[in-house]
Amino acid sequence: MESVRWRDSIAGYLYLLPALFVLMAFHFIPIFYALYISMFNWRILQGPFVGIANYTAALTNPDFWDSLKVTVYYAGGVVIISIVLSVLIGYALTQRIRGRSIYRLVYFLPYITPVVAAALVFRWIFHAQYGILNYVLGLVGIPAQQWLLEPRGIVELMLLPIGIAPPGWAVGPSLALVSIIIFTVWHSIGFGVVVVMAGLSNIPSEVYDAARIDGAGPWQMMRRITLPLLSPTLFFLMVVSTIGAFQSFSSVYIMTDPVHGGPLGTTRNATMYIFQNFFEFTRLGYASAVAFLLFFVVLGLTLLQVKVIGPRVHYQ
């Protein structure tokens, strides 16, 4: 008996070997290696040990906090807008209407396009001088905007016509960052729609039948049945898109000037900040420290979501 289990164990690890090797060598061990690197003044080569100096340097650097603020604005915008639109579109597409599969195909299409190529197209659409967006908005009387070149906050710009200048902390994300958020929502909405559709199709129709017999209206059914029973799906979408948004890089790299972090650095997100410190300034130790700080933020945020929102999720 004992020897059989032993043979099984060897067999099990033999099957695991290829995956285990890749994960160990390039994903698991590197975390500890990164921690080690982050405690050195590591340029191209390993320098002297500096302890937590890289961490304190990051925490006292306004550029780090700015990049974190950009990341939080970006993640918040993308996650909230994507989830609301995914629910609306996904709900509409699970009703008995014609052409459902065509709609689903259309909304999913952007998701499979390479981000670099698609972001390039949006850069052209958002072009301040020749862009089609300014032209179309001009037709309905909205003045031309600088879009990806605009460092001013969205709240500031919206309050401009009525002559109110909001205080510095309330100007909101720059219009350049908002433009990137719009792009990301366009690009990722198909994923959310498909996930919501799968979640909705898991709700048994008997629940709706019973509610109808009890005289529930469409709004009540949405509030009391659909949304609660869909909450595990929405919770999953929220966690996954938050983690994804914190790692976003390609769109920012393509749509705004990567060297200056967009207009006045207002689109330099945390990933970009790490990339620059690593790739351009070859401050490998510092980049690793910032990456760890970001890791803790993502981890904390995920735990917060699980602790605060998790208990409100209804599992069937």
Added chain:
Amino acid sequence: MSGSWMLHVPLVIGAVITLFPFYWMMTTAFKGIEEASAFPPTFWPTQLVWDNFPRAWQAAPFGRYLVNTVFVALGQTFCVVVSACLAAYAFARVPFRGKNIVFMCFLATMMIPIEVLLVPDFIILKTLGWYDTYLALIVPWATSVFAIFLLRQFFLSLPNELWDAAQIDGCGRFGFLWRIAAPMAKPALVTVGLLSFHGAWNALLWPLIATGSSEMRLLQVGLAAFQSDARVQYHLWMAAAALTMAPMLVIFFFAQRYFIEGASRSGIKG
């Protein structure tokens, strides 16, 4: 009937907005340089300039980039499918020691943001002498925990009777995987394969760091470099964007149900 219009109107507006960037990419790609930067813009090219596509393609070594990308994407896909299939089978069907702990560790690696891995993986590649090679592009991403998770679910759903019957017929553990379980998992394997091909085709951050020479460049990196080279030539950018997008769109057209299946599966039991 009147109710369905309430849905169709916003859905059509949404669909038009969703498709517009594709339309705008294509029409710009066919315009001449002056018409492309005309304001107000024209919604349809006065004359279709087919020449933009070969010009964009030759403006940078895109042919080389394409070969690199296809090779890396296929290599990565093959590795992911094989390694994930083997690992998933072990997790689902082999009673080995420490299975739960190892599985939890696997899942935990999904939480690691790529930013944390950039520096250490870069140094590891340099030390191995893999920097600027195909190995650097393929091996670090040669497995996928999501793929393992997806395939494990499938292997768990196979009835035990199947295994018992195969054993009576003298089928060993690997024979069962090779001849029965894997062929039955074909749709799941295709989904996993397409997702990793798609991931490899789209990657930017890792190829940017793992390679340096133009000979090793992938399409998306090449496109990103192209846009900083050829300033203001929007018609050529759009032509290049369309060309690098095209293979993915063709694959999606023929295999859309696998892509959509992959996305909707990711939400179940997340």
